[in-house]
Amino acid sequence: xxxxxxxxxxxxxxxxxxxxxxxxxxxxxxxxxxxxxxxxxxxxxxxxxxxxxxxxxxxxxxxxxxxxxxxxxxxxxxxxxxxxxxxxxx
Numbered sequence: 001x002x003x004x005x006x007x008x009x010x011x012x013x014x015x016x017x018x019x020x021x022x023x024x025x026x027x028x029x030x031x032x033x034x035x036x037x038x039x040x041x042x043x044x045x046x047x048x049x050x051x052x053x054x055x056x057x058x059x060x061x062x063x064x065x066x067x068x069x070x071x072x073x074x075x076x077x078x079x080x081x082x083x084x085x086x087x088x089x090x
Contacts, residue, residue: 001048002062011037014075018056020065027069 009015014031017036024046025033051058056073064071
């Protein structure tokens with residue numbers, strides 16, 4: 001199990017940023033934060049393989065949090081490189 005804080009982008013509709021600890025954006029690239037604009041805290045939760053998430057695979061989220069410190073959830077049908085213009089796919 002692992003803790004997770006979720007933030008909603010005020011600039012990009014239906015775009016959510018998952019991070020390991022609330023208000024700790026140290027491992028999130030500055031370019032990504034700039035593109036997301038203001039972030040509004042939405043939820044703090046505990047992740048486990050048994051937990052279901054809406055719009056994201058919990059295993060992928062957990063892997064990304066461990067590997068890079070964040071997970072970016074985009075609107076259905078969007079890819080990171082097109083939704084955020086010039087950012088490579090995650």
